Amino acid sequence: MSKADNMLSILWLLGSGKRVTAQQLADELEIHVRTVYRCIDSLCASGVPIIADSGPNGGYQILGEFIDSPLLFDSEEQIALVHASVFAQEAGYPLTEALVRAVDKLKRYTNEEQLEWINRHSRGLAVIQTPAEGRELKLLQCLEEAAAHGESVNMDYAKGPDLASSHRVLDPYGIVHWKGNWYVVGFCHLRGEIRSFRVDRILYLKATNLNFERPAAFSPKDFLLRSLLPNPLEAETQVIVRLQGHEHVLNEICKHWLFGHSIIERRGPSEVLFQLEEQSLKTYVPYFLLSYGKSLEILEPRMLIDRMTEVSLEIFKHYEVMQKKMIGKDEEIK
Template identity: 60%
Template sequence: MSKADNMLSILWMLRSGRKVTAHQIADELEIHVRTVYRCIDSLCASGAPIIADSGPNGGFRILGHFAESPLLFDAEEQKALVHASIFAKETGYPFTDVLQRAIDKLKRYTNEKQLHQMERHSSGLSVLQPPVHEEQRSLLQMLETSSAHGQTLKMIYSNGREGGTVSRDFDPYSIIHWKGQWYAAGYCRLRQEIRNFRVDRIIGLEMTDQHFERPADFSARDALLGALLPDPGNHEPLVTVVIQGHEHVLNELSQHWLFGHALVKRLPGEAHFQLGSSSLTAYVPYFLLPYGKSLHILEPASLVLKLSEITTDMAHHYEQMITAMTNNEG
């Protein structure tokens, strides 16, 4: 550690209220005892009221009023940092190990009362997210590092349902966590445009000798949602969708990333949306299916027809399964 890190660590130890000797500090920080004395001299010169008590029970301590004052973070800030670390860990933040070291250091150099409060706040918050595999965490680390250093990556990407893979040079501008999934947004040199890629579909990454500059006006939010929401510039016809249902159901639907942006009118028990015509047959029906009979679509008829086709096909699929099971049992 640098001298500044050693000084800060010593100050944290003294601030805990315990009296410690130079040898105890040296053992804790794994530094030479002479380094301890030099750091304490520098702290005293900077105004830290450190007292050296001699004798068998001697050691270094810090004056009470200074020990009780916040060095870097007060109790509310400590709580917020611990909570933020829980969120980051559960969402698959790629540098969890480093973050945990920082939290451990925060807990190590605090007094018992503050540590007790941090532990209580930590146990009072839970975040439920799908687990992120270690392979994906490694990919996220490489994507973030490449983004920070402006270094192009060679990426092998799976086409998903289509099967097969495609290799391309990719300039990652940002990694994005959205709705339980990690994405990488940046410039695809194969397609010559800004693209978004699901990290769980990346087969492999390799650093190249090429470099890039991230545009100053780049917005990860705009890049991701712009690829999902209707583009006002493409002049696609908008279709009015009118849905009735219970208030809590309509409230939930209005918070959906697509329907929330398309909401144009809200009445008691009724919501009006304007959606691109192509989306009505592509993915809108699948967003509505989980609501079952709790929604009643007034218009357009084409959307009701598409839902009918999908559910009929699903019913036929499961009827075949039942028939096969019955024949096997017989």
């Protein structure tokens, strides 16, 4: 048998709760006693609480309630773990290699019927997501380790591709995956406050010898959402936006991260009221709503309708220029 098979067999034998000597284990499994010692060491290293008592009545025994804990997963639990690994890998989970090994181990030590069941369900699930690059994965691994051990990091960060970077010391409280991007939330020593940073904009990262303690009950996820979503109580100007359209179109808009958190009232299947910041109506919102074309109607405010007109004309002029250039090239070829 392989070492893994021997370890699992020893685990089952110790599961009785009785003390068993190394020689008894070796005789039962028909292996050398030295193999037993190596397997026991590996089990202890993996976290199994095995104690050894010397003397005439000595032997190995599992400590506490570990013997009562489930050692195997049922079919639904196995499928759930495999499906969860698909989501995690596509999102750029920092411990992807370890996750793949764990799933491979799960499949390797299941029976043929369960393995076929797992594979059939695995083929029925797919996730479309732009995965994190190798460099970003290393940054995420470093940040996750630093957050877990309460260790500050030195970081060079650029807010955009064309902007100069700035150096700072960061106490990473946790990493968050949101809308296809990874963020790190923590205390920024440069600004003297808790802030969030996009991981893909980190240019340099290295752990320090400094330690910190994360505030009790602090949630990196809640902080990130509060920093990204508009706050009606703090915003300078809030505007009511009333949209009308096909039910399925409005349903899709209501799922959007900005609109979904700004709903005031749903007036039947074909009309919704939102409360949005005025600045967003001049910048982001018009371009987003244009993608729905004539299936959507803006009832108010007038300023958003005017801005939609301006944006539409800008796009029209842009492609009109492109069209003229293409016509000119075609004529030159002729």
